[in-house]
Amino acid sequence: MTESHDMTKTLTGERSRDALVIGGGVAGMQAALDIASQGFKVYLVEKSPSIGGRMAQLDKTFPTLDCSACILTPRLSEVSRHPDIELLAYSEVKDVKGEEGNFRVQVLRKTRKVHVDKCTACGNCLSVCPVEVPNEFDGNLGFRKAIYMPFPQATPAVMTIDADTCIDCNRCAKECDRGAIDYTLTDETVELHVGAIILATGYRLFDVAKYPRLGYNRYQNVINALEYERLINAAGPTMGHLLRMSDGKAPKKIGFIQCVGARDIQKGVPLCSRICCMYGIKNAVMAKEHDPEAEVTIYYLDIRAFGKGFEEFYEMARTRFGVKFVRGRVGDVNEDAATENLIVRVENTETGTVEDVVHDMIILSPGVQPPIDLSEMVGNMGVHVDTDGYVEVEDVLLAPVDTKIPGIYVCGCAEGPRDIPDSVAAGSAAAMRAAITLVKGDDKN
Amino acid sequence: MIQSGTQLQTEYTSFFKQKRGAIRKQRAVIQKVLDLGPATVSEISEQADLAKNLVVWNIIGMLRWGMIEIVEEHGPELVYALKR
Numbered sequence: 001m002t003e004s005h006d007m008t009k010t011l012t013g014e015r016s017r018d019a020l021v022i023g024g025g026v027a028g029m030q031a032a033l034d035i036a037s038q039g040f041k042v043y044l045v046e047k048s049p050s051i052g053g054r055m056a057q058l059d060k061t062f063p064t065l066d067c068s069a070c071i072l073t074p075r076l077s078e079v080s081r082h083p084d085i086e087l088l089a090y091s092e093v094k095d096v097k098g099e100e101g102n103f104r105v106q107v108l109r110k111t112r113k114v115h116v117d118k119c120t121a122c123g124n125c126l127s128v129c130p131v132e133v134p135n136e137f138d139g140n141l142g143f144r145k146a147i148y149m150p151f152p153q154a155t156p157a158v159m160t161i162d163a164d165t166c167i168d169c170n171r172c173a174k175e176c177d178r179g180a181i182d183y184t185l186t187d188e189t190v191e192l193h194v195g196a197i198i199l200a201t202g203y204r205l206f207d208v209a210k211y212p213r214l215g216y217n218r219y220q221n222v223i224n225a226l227e228y229e230r231l232i233n234a235a236g237p238t239m240g241h242l243l244r245m246s247d248g249k250a251p252k253k254i255g256f257i258q259c260v261g262a263r264d265i266q267k268g269v270p271l272c273s274r275i276c277c278m279y280g281i282k283n284a285v286m287a288k289e290h291d292p293e294a295e296v297t298i299y300y301l302d303i304r305a306f307g308k309g310f311e312e313f314y315e316m317a318r319t320r321f322g323v324k325f326v327r328g329r330v331g332d333v334n335e336d337a338a339t340e341n342l343i344v345r346v347e348n349t350e351t352g353t354v355e356d357v358v359h360d361m362i363i364l365s366p367g368v369q370p371p372i373d374l375s376e377m378v379g380n381m382g383v384h385v386d387t388d389g390y391v392e393v394e395d396v397l398l399a400p401v402d403t404k405i406p407g408i409y410v411c412g413c414a415e416g417p418r419d420i421p422d423s424v425a426a427g428s429a430a431a432m433r434a435a436i437t438l439v440k441g442d443d444k445n
Numbered sequence: 446m447i448q449s450g451t452q453l454q455t456e457y458t459s460f461f462k463q464k465r466g467a468i469r470k471q472r473a474v475i476q477k478v479l480d481l482g483p484a485t486v487s488e489i490s491e492q493a494d495l496a497k498n499l500v501v502w503n504i505i506g507m508l509r510w511g512m513i514e515i516v517e518e519h520g521p522e523l524v525y526a527l528k529r
Contacts (some may be wrong), residue, residue, distance in 0.1 A: 132468070132506060134461050141457070143509045220455050220498060237505045239515065241523060245457045247497040248486030248504065249521040 015101035016195040017438050020045065022093055022377075025053020026072065026420055027412025028200030029079050030427030031434070035198075036084035038435050043192055044079065045107055046089045050154035052076055053202055057137060057226060059233040061420060062282040063313035069153065069235070076155040089156055094189065096197065096381045100407025100437060105192040111185040113161035114147075118180035121149055121157040125172035125181065133165045135237070139227035141245070142237030147172045147181075152235065196407050196434035197381070199391055200427065201374055203413035206261025206269060206366040214257060214364055215333035220246040221340055222333060222362045225256075225276075225283060232286055242290055244361055246340040251294065251360035254287050255344055256280050257330050258300040262367025271388050273367035274417045277304045280365040281317045288321040297324040297357065299346055307419065326355075333362055368417045383408055390416045401430040409433050460502040471495060471503050476512075476527065483516050483526035 017040055021032045024046030032044045044051065055061075056076075058068035079085055088107060095106040131146035144150075146166040147159050161172070161181070173181040208216045208224050215222040221244045223231075234240035244251055258280050262273040280298055287296045303325070305314045317323040331345040336358070344357045370389040378385065383403045384392045391410040394402040401409050411430035412423040474493040478484055486504065490497045504525060507513045516526045 127510075130465060132461065134458060141505070143506045217455060220457055237509065239508060241515065243501065243523070245455070245498060245501055248501040248523065250518075250523075252521065 016193045018194045019196045020194040021198045023200035024051030025202045026055045027423040027427040031431040034431030049160040062278045063309040101195045118178045119158040128171040128175045138230045196437040199410040200412045201414045203368040208364045213332040219335045225365045228363045253295045253359045255359040256298045260364040276365045284323045479527045483524045485522040
């Protein structure tokens with residue numbers, strides 16, 4: 001991996017044998033590794049300061065309950081060490097021109113105000129920075145400084161100054177023995193010449209605050225699934241202890257509400273997000289692992305356990321871990337002001353009764369949506385999005401990673417909601433299609 | 446792409462907007478309580494006369510910066526102590 005600033009090429013008119021992958025999540029990393037391992041150069045552009053994507057934020061994966069970071073970290077390392085992958089983290093694609101085999105891409109390299117070749121991520125600067133802000137990586141529940149690394153295994157392992165919150169006190173620069181911090185550094189734009197492009201821009205979570213009746217933003221003990229993931233993670237803000245934000249007590253009666261922002265036409269999200277059932281069950285199992293005495297309930301519409309080992313995992317949650325499943329859409333969540341406990345009103349469609357159930361903590365499982373700027377970004381390339389906002393493919397059955405623009409491919413959740421194994425598989429598939437383009441030119445001939 | 450995935454705007458996140466001087470005072474009071482020995486959020490809240498959610502917020506910050514540690518569990522609460 002290199003992070004050099006001199007990558008402009010001037011091969012006007014020539015076909016390029018280099019590839020560009022946009023998005024450094026698990027799908028994008030797989031695509032980059034598979035192309036680079038065939039001997040092609042790959043530029044991997046990632047918007048945030050580190051690659052790793054959403055998977056880096058997860059505690060465990062379903063259905064195996066493997067530690068997410070344990071699987072991901074070697075992959076981060078592999079990308080960072082690969083001689084044919086040039087990582088452009090903290091960068092954004094601004095413009096794409098050209099055609100298959102000969103794309104010209106403008107990439108904005110946002111400044112970290114840190115010389116990446118000098119910073120060793122020693123962390124001395126952190127102790128002197130006086131600015132505390134919410135850590136996005138911890139779902140805004142944890143803390144970071146204005147100079148920060150999103151998580152300990154961040155790749156590249158360099159500090160970044162958040163220009164929005166930095167107060168220019170210069171303490172970090174004075175503390176840095178290596179002279180890595182430089183406030184005079186500015187953004188720059190570089191041009192890449194590539195033959196194929198892979199879109200791996202991932203997803204965003206549905207904003208569960210759009211359901212005010214479920215209490216998010218109104219009650220402190222209603223959180224979303226990503227915040228929950230960070231709370232139960234040993235490297236998270238509470239060092240793996242599940243606590244209520246209102247009083248620091250461990251919840252004993254926990255409720256998970258499924259399909260929040262999925263399969264709901266009125267909210268403009270008719271699509272099933274595919275992953276919520278299983279991550280909801282996984283989170284419920286983890287609640288029981290943390291505290292076997294806790295009462296854990298999942299409120300669901302359907303359980304869609306469609307993948308290998310998923311049905312067995314669901315059964316295990318029910319029978320071995322004792323997770324209670326209640327079929328029915330939750331009407332509303334209200335708070336008992338004295339105890340800050342939450343009262344869930346639900347119609348149990350299996351018994352036909354309306355029940356009020358008290359919980360200490362409620363976790364909303366949001367559906368997934370395409371990134372907010374996806375339509376605009378891919379529109380600049382001539383690529384269209386479908387009615388749900390995901391990248392439209394040439395043929396969902398026979399060309400599921402080809403966009404309608406030759407030379408541009410898509411993988412992971414940029415094309416639609418999918419889990420980690422499916423995202424990795426799509427990353428490899430897109431890499432193969434891109435490699436054919438790079439080797440043979442127009443692969444449709 | 447790493448995103449917060451959250452729009453949590455509760456009282457908890459509003460604590461980040463406090464003036465640094467106010468935060469310093471809160472942490473000094475909490476530290477003073479913990480100087481007397483390990484304590485739970487409820488105990489700190491009572492002795493420091495700070496709301497429990499404000500104590501939780503400060504505790505999470507103090508854990509992050511290595512000022513305190515979790516030493517044991519006491520019923521549904523954790524017991525915190527100053528890191529020596």
